[in-house]
Amino acid sequence: MRLQTRSRALVRLAAATATALALAACSTGGGVEGEGLEEAPDADTDATDEAGGGATGDAPTGTLVAAITGTPDQFDPHSTSAYASFQVLENVYDTLVVPNAEDLTFEPSLAESWETSEDGLTWTFTLREGVTFHDGSEFDSADVAYSYNRIIDEQLANSFRFANVESIDTPDPQTVVLNLSAPTPNLLANIGGFKGMAILPEGAAEDLDLANEANGTGPFTLESTSAGGAEVAAFDGYWGEGPFVEGVEFRYVPESAAALTALRNGDIDWTDNVPPQDIATLEGEEGVELGQVGSTDYYYVAFDTTEPPFDDVDVRRAIATAVDREAIAEAATFGAGTANQTAIPEGSFFASDYAPFPADAAAAEQLLADAGVEDLSFEIMVPSTAPQAVTAAEVLSSQLAEIGVTATPDTVEEGAFLSRQGEGDFDAFSWSWIGNLDPFGYYHAQHLTDGGFNFQGYSNEQVDELLQQASTETDQDARKELYDQAVEIIVDEVSYLYYYNPDVVQAWSGDLSGYTVRPDRAINFDTVQLGG
Numbered sequence: 001m002r003l004q005t006r007s008r009a010l011v012r013l014a015a016a017t018a019t020a021l022a023l024a025a026c027s028t029g030g031g032v033e034g035e036g037l038e039e040a041p042d043a044d045t046d047a048t049d050e051a052g053g054g055a056t057g058d059a060p061t062g063t064l065v066a067a068i069t070g071t072p073d074q075f076d077p078h079s080t081s082a083y084a085s086f087q088v089l090e091n092v093y094d095t096l097v098v099p100n101a102e103d104l105t106f107e108p109s110l111a112e113s114w115e116t117s118e119d120g121l122t123w124t125f126t127l128r129e130g131v132t133f134h135d136g137s138e139f140d141s142a143d144v145a146y147s148y149n150r151i152i153d154e155q156l157a158n159s160f161r162f163a164n165v166e167s168i169d170t171p172d173p174q175t176v177v178l179n180l181s182a183p184t185p186n187l188l189a190n191i192g193g194f195k196g197m198a199i200l201p202e203g204a205a206e207d208l209d210l211a212n213e214a215n216g217t218g219p220f221t222l223e224s225t226s227a228g229g230a231e232v233a234a235f236d237g238y239w240g241e242g243p244f245v246e247g248v249e250f251r252y253v254p255e256s257a258a259a260l261t262a263l264r265n266g267d268i269d270w271t272d273n274v275p276p277q278d279i280a281t282l283e284g285e286e287g288v289e290l291g292q293v294g295s296t297d298y299y300y301v302a303f304d305t306t307e308p309p310f311d312d313v314d315v316r317r318a319i320a321t322a323v324d325r326e327a328i329a330e331a332a333t334f335g336a337g338t339a340n341q342t343a344i345p346e347g348s349f350f351a352s353d354y355a356p357f358p359a360d361a362a363a364a365e366q367l368l369a370d371a372g373v374e375d376l377s378f379e380i381m382v383p384s385t386a387p388q389a390v391t392a393a394e395v396l397s398s399q400l401a402e403i404g405v406t407a408t409p410d411t412v413e414e415g416a417f418l419s420r421q422g423e424g425d426f427d428a429f430s431w432s433w434i435g436n437l438d439p440f441g442y443y444h445a446q447h448l449t450d451g452g453f454n455f456q457g458y459s460n461e462q463v464d465e466l467l468q469q470a471s472t473e474t475d476q477d478a479r480k481e482l483y484d485q486a487v488e489i490i491v492d493e494v495s496y497l498y499y500y501n502p503d504v505v506q507a508w509s510g511d512l513s514g515y516t517v518r519p520d521r522a523i524n525f526d527t528v529q530l531g532g
Contacts, residue, residue, distance in 0.1 A: 060234045060243055060244055060245050060246045060247075061244075061245065061246060061529075061530065061531065062245050062246060062530035062531065063245060063246050063247045063248065063249055064245045064247070064248045064249070064269050064270065064512065064525060064528060064530060065248075065249045065251065065267070065268045065269050065270075066248055066249070066250050066251070066268065066269065066270045066271065066523075066525070067250075067251045067252075067253040067259040067262060067263070067268045067270070067271040067272075067273055068084055068087050068250055068251070068252060068253070068271070068272055068273070068523075069084070069253070069254060069256075069259075069272055069273045069385055069386075069387075070082065070083060070084030070087075070252070070254070070385040070386075070414060071084055071227075071252045071254075071385070071414065071415075072084045072085035072087075072088060072225075072230065072252075073085060073414070073415055073418065074210075074211040074212070075088065075089060075092075075210065075211060075212060075213070075214055075222065075225065075230075076210035076211050077089050077093055077195050077196055077197075077198040077200075078147070078150060078151050078154075078156045078157065078158070078196065078198070078200075078210075079156050079157055079210075079211075080157065080196075081157050081196070081418075082414070082418070083434055083435075083521070084252070084385070084414075086194060086195050086196070086522075087250070087272075087523045088222070088230050088232065088250055089195045089198065089214070089216075090194075090195050090218075090522050090523050090524055091218055091219060091220040091232055091248065091523070091524065091525055091526065092195075092214050092216045092218045092220055092221065092222050092232060093195050093198030093199065093200075093214070093216035093217070093218050094109050094110050094198065094199060094216060094217045094218050095109055095110065095191060095192045095194075095195060095197050095198055095199065096109060096110050096111040096114075096125055096127075096144065096176075096191055096192055096197075096199065097109055097111055097114070097188050097191065097192035098192050099192065099193065099437060099520055099522075101516045101518050101522075101524070102516065102518075104296075104437060104519060104520060106188040106189070106192055108128070109128075109192065110127060110128055110131060110139065110144075110199055110217065111125040111126065111127055111128065111176075112126050112127065112128045113125075113126045114126065114188075119183070120180070120183030120184070120185075120474060121179065121180045121181075121182070121183065122177060122178070122179055122180070123177070123178045123180070123187060124175065124176075124177050125144075125175070125176045125177075125178075126174060126175060127139070127140065127141060127144070127173075127174045127175065127176065128239060129174060130239060131217050131239045132217065132237050132239075133201045133215050133216065133217055134214070134215050134216060134217070134221045134235055134237075135201070135215050136237070137201055139199070139201070139217055140173035140174065141170035141172065141173050141174065141175055141176045142170055142173070142202050143199055143200065143201050143202050144168070144170070144176045144199055145168045145170050145176065146200065146201075146202040146203070146204075147197075147198065147199045147200045148162065148165070148168055148178075148191075148197075149168060150200070150205060151197070152165065157196060157452070158196045158197060159452075160444070160445050160451070160452050161190040161191070161197070162190070163471075164180045164181050164182050164184045164471075164472070165178055165179070165180060165181075166179045166180060166181050167179045182472040183472050183473075183474050184471070184472065185472075185473070185474050185479065186437075186438040186439075186440045186441075186471070189437040189438040189440070189441065190438075190440070193435065193436075193437045193438070193441065193520070194435055194520075194522065198216065199216075199217065200215065200216070201215055212225050217238075217239065218235065218238070218526075219234065219235055219238045219240065219242055219243040219525075219526035220232035220233060220234060220235055220243060220247065220248060220525070220526070221233050221234075221235050223247070227252075228251065228252055229249060229250050229251045229252055230249075230250045231247060231248070231249050231250070232247055232248050232250075233246065233247040234246050234247055238526075240526065241526075242526040242527055243525065243526045243527075243528075244514070244526075244527070244528060244529045245525065245528060245529065245530055248525050251268065253268075253271070253273055254273075254384065254385055255273075256273045256274065256275045256278075256387065257275075259271040259273035259274075260273070260274070260275075260278065260282075260507070263288060263507060263508070263509065264285075264287075264288065266509065268509075269508060269509045269511065269512045269530065270506070270507070270508040270509070270512060270515070271506065271507055271508070272505075272506045272523070274290075274505045274506060274507050275387070276332070276333045276334035276335075276336045276337075276388075276505065277334045279292070279334065279336060279505060280334075282507055286510075287509065287510045288507055288508075288509070288510065289507065289508050289509070289510055289512070290505070290506075290507050291504075291505070291506050291507075291508075291515070291516075291517035292336065292503050292504065292505045292517070293503060293504050293517050293518070293519050294345060294501070294503055294504075294519060295345075295434070295501065295502055295503055295504045295519050295520075295521060296345065296434070296435055296436050296437065296519050296520050296521075297432055297433065297434040297435070297436075297501060297502055297504075297521065298340065298343045298344075298345075298432060298433055298442075298498055298499070298500070298501050298502075299332070299337075299388060299389060299392055299430070299431070299432045299498075299499040299500055299502065300343075300430070300431070300432070300433075300496040300497060300498045300499055301380060301392070301393070301396060301428055301429070301430040301496070301497045301499070302428060302429055302430075302455065302456040302495070302496050302497070303316055303319070303427070303428045303456060303494070303497075304424065304426060304427055304428065304456060304457060305456050305457045305458050305459075305495070306424070306457035309371075309373050309376060310378075310427070310428070312371055312373075313493050313494065314367055314370065314371040315367075315368065315371050315373055315376070316493070316494035316497070317357075317367055317492075317493075317494055318364045318365075318367035318368040318371065318373075318403075319364070319400065319405070319494070319497065320357040320494045320497050321357050321358075321359070321360055321363050321364040321367060322359070322360075322361055322364035322399055322400055322402070322403050322405070323357070323359060323396060323399060323497065323499075324359035324399055325339035325340070325341065325359070325498075325499055325500060326339045326359075327359075327395060327399070328392050328395045328396065328399075328499050328500065329499060329500035331391055331392075331394075331395045332388040332389075332391040332392045332395070332499075332500070332502075333388065333500065333502050333503065336502060336503040336505055337500045337501060337502040337503060338500055338501050339499070339500045340498055340499075340500055340501050341354065341355040341356070341357060341491055341498055342354055342355075342487050342491060342498055343433070343436075343442040343443065343487075343496070343498055344439065344442055345501040346501075349476070349480060350439045350480055350483060352483075352484055352487045352488070354484075354487060354488050354491055356491060356492060357491075359399075361399075361402050361403050364403050365403045365404070368403065368404075368405070375404070375406075376404075376405045376406070377405070377406040377407075377408075378406075378407055378408075378427035378428060379407075379408050379409075379410040379426070379427045379428070380393045380396065380397065380407055380408065380409050380410060380427070380428045380429065380430050381410045381412060381417060381420060381421070381426045381427075381428065381429040381430070382409055382410065382411050382412070382417070382429065382430045382431065383411075383412065383413070383414040383417040383431060384411050384412060384413055384414065385413075385414045386414075386431055386432065388432070388502060389430045389431045389432060390409065390411055392430055392499055393407075393409040393411075393430045394409055396430070397409055407428075409430075417429070417431075421455050422455065424455065424457070426455075429455070432502070433446070434520075434521050435520040435521050435522065437520060439470065439479075439483045440470070440471055443467060443483065443486060443487065443490065444467055444471060446495075446496065447460075447463055447467065447486075447490050447495050447496070448463070448464055448467055448468075449461075449464050456495060456496070458490075458493070458495035460489060460490075460493065460495075462489060463486050463489050463490060463495075466482050466483075466485050466486035466489075467482075467483075467486050469482050470482035470483050470486065504517055504518070504519065504521050511530055511531060512528055512529070512530060513528065513529050514527045514528045514529050515527070515528045
């Protein structure tokens with residue numbers, strides 16, 4: 001692996017990201033390797049910070065200190081849904097396939113290659129040889145079957161991604177066969193889009209406390225965890241190239257000012273805690289590198305559709321009509337985001353330009369009056385670790401005040417937020433979804449009646465049918481048409497009120513090289529070096 005150098009780059013990858021969203025894992029029949037995008041991004045949209053180089057074969061040196069915004073809730077990759085957990089786990093575990101760092105095409109990881117039957121119902125993966133777990137045990141097909149069956153049998157967080165998997169065969173140690181009940185065009189995105197589908201050694205859940213211990217095949221071993229951080233160490237038996245640092249110390253720093261001060265003082269080497277209002281200043285700051293790319297993320301607010309007044313779709317539409325998304329995006333991102341009334345960023349094959357709610361305060365007031373709602377007052381729950389979501393909720397509150405609605409942001413600790421969200425203990429909540437690589441990831445679990453992340457309680461039989469059809473449709477044009485129909489209903493009925501798509505912005509020391517800012521927000525430190 002070649003480490004590259006380039007100084008101070010502010011680059012957007014929106015076009016490449018959008019293309020990847022459209023084309024991930026769409027073909028069936030014949031051999032597949034590196035499946036996903038049809039075209040690579042333009043050469044000038046490379047967001048890699050090029051520096052150093054030629055470290056292959058060198059002993060790792062130095063410990064990288066990374067300040068991350070959130071606090072992991074646990075380290076079981078199959079159970080957690082917290083981004084902060086995956087920032088650490090990304091460096092500890094592997095999946096069968098992975099999205100390319102720049103264009104998000106799927107490429108080999110623990111699987112060297114794969115092929116699909118003509119009917120799309122059988123996917124055969126050939127596994128990489130010579131891979132060991134951190135405890136020295138050998139990786140083989142039994143570990144894949146164990147990991148996937150654990151997710152399915154225990155109905156863990158991502159079991160919905162295996163809804164079409166009927167059985168898993170392991171004809172030999174290097175071969176895994178997934179037998180499906182229906183064609184699944186986004187299977188690679190489902191099993192490789194993030195470390196929630198990590199491969200654990202057979203019996204790991206019985207042998208380890210996976211909430212605090214790990215045994216992966218990734219470039220770093222999980223050494224310790226505490227309330228303030230986690231430490232990982234270079235794995236000298238890693239099957240890939242790298243890592244080139246001795247370890248990574250993750251520090252949990254929720255305050256952006258503290259993170260930036262630590263970076264400027266040399267106390268940390270990298271952070272994702274960059275306030276949008278500081279982007280322009282950091283661009284010209286000596287000793288600080290800044291990376292910015294268009295993301296696959298979106299911010300939104302959702303209402304409890306099971307209780308008055310938000311069980312009335314006209315009330316939700318009134319709120320949607322009162323919102324000025326451009327103002328929210330500008331306030332929350334200082335220009336590092338794009339307003340959108342749907343989820344997928346513009347430029348994607350699967351993006352929709354459907355935008356039925358121009359900001360109109362007078363029309364919003366009339367809709368509320370027609371719905372017979374007066375003196376509406378509610379709370380917007382928002383996690384304290386998501387400053388953009390907090391700002392969005394504050395601006396939304398201000399905009400709704402103009403039509404006589406009292407919307408009070410209720411900022412809570414992230415763990416409490418997740419707990420209350422799961423229990424349905426909210427009037428409304430505001431946050432983001434990150435790292436989606438396929439329209440299935442954007443819409444299915446969030447808006448299907450029995451979707452695992454449909455906390456708002458939305459239900460529409462037509463949407464259910466459209467989303468289910470789209471999930472098994474292998475013709476790209478037909479699949480987009482199905483998603484377009486579902487999205488129009490979702491937006492019209494305000495299952496989610498979408499705000500905007502943000503950029504990914506991260507900062508690091510000039511002494512750190514070889515790091516790539518990714519549109520899917522995955523944090524990989526196996527390629528980085530310290531020392532300039």
